[in-house]
Amino acid sequence: MGDTFPRGGTAIAGLATFGIGEMPGFTSMELTAQAALLAVRDAGLTLPEVDALFICQPDDFFSGLSFAEYLGLQPRYTDNNRTGGSAFMSHIAVAAMMLDAGYIDCALIAYGSNQRSNGGKLATRISSNQWDAPYAPLFPLTSYALATARHMHEFGTTREDLAAVALSARAWANTNPEAFAKGPLTLEDCLSARMVSTPISVRDCCLVTDGAAAIVMTRTTRARDLAKRVVSVLGAAAATWWNSIAQAPDVTVTAASESGARAMAMAGVVPKDIRTAQLYDAFTINTILFLEDLGFCPKGEGGRFVSSGAIAPGGSLPVNTNGGGLSCCHPGMYGLFAVIEAARQIRGEAANQLADVDVALAHGNGGTLSSQATVVLGSPATL
């Protein structure tokens, strides 16, 4: 047993982003609350109808409690998990099961951070464990650098391949009004960028922005009577393989290979059925690893896949069509923004709208490639 999932039984009925970029003077709580209110309104619902809260704020250990208090919610169920940027895909899995079981009727999943305006540093209290910390790896950057270096060594992945990920993200961002980092970016810009922790340069790193996101989930039967086109949850799976990168049996293979396969099996789809993938790109290597681990290209071929132009505008597999964490936004944790871009593509509301999007995938990453969670969303045609 295991992996029984109510395929298509639940849906994203409402969604919103708020304050992407810079919102000086706002607290993380305020940004998140505004996104939540907009998402509830987007669904055509009212705040009192929300009876479950799923949240994971970067700067508030008890955010499930404080956010419920702020909005005046008294949820039947409150979830404040700590699996990092993949938390929101895990929230969707739990919410779908609870909605389908009738335990809850309306789930609010929210996130927000003012980390750019509030000092511009990653607003996390997480750090390396006591075994790694004496060697002063930059957290979390050096862990991703260790994975990148090994991927280059084993598979011949190049800095030009890494740059292709950043250039693709920028190309999508340039036509997305919501994206924070727009403007020309060249291969030479990437290759000459300041090296932070080899082989990762500043151009391989995600943005530091403000921003908030929220979605509202109901059973699909109810979502059909609400305001917007139904975006149903076809599958959702999470997998955790390690915390410290030093404990990875192979730093070039992540638990996305498990979460993706399981989520796609629940959804009854294979990679070629997926029209667009929104992949948590904290660093350029993430996109390459997840393309491989999710089955869009063979292991080791991710670098050549992205350098072929496959993920960029006009490519065979549009990836991070909002600009991703590299060029759209990255307010500390990006997972929910990937979900929203996938849902917007299915609704037909994306800034860079693709034609005929019936199946979209959103993949979240948490910790140092540690926790992976995948969600497969579908249009009404998939039900």
Place this chain on the structure above:
Amino acid sequence: MSSPEAQWRAALAEGRLLLQRAPDGRVVFPPRLAAPGTGEVLEWFEASGRGTVYTLSWVNRKPPAEPYNVALIDLDEGARLMSRVEGVTPATLAIGMRVDAFVDQAEGAPLLLFQPVED
């Protein structure tokens, strides 16, 4: 029962690198109360200290501070750990390099480090 982590640190302070072995032969680091995945009893043994660089990164700092390296080392006995390789430069440190452990006592707390070695 004593703390496995305390035992490991006490040995390191004496210049010894301890590892644990599970009944199925797997070598475990960091030290634990029980074998990961099975909960079985672990046995201590002293490692040779020999290993191979699995992957590495040089962390740049504002000049004049020199960059320093962070490496994952595969010990010959089978465990992997994070450390730093001393006596190398970005030009000489490479994946696959053979290294040997030593305990640096200079910074107060004993610290496990590695240096290049010819096999």
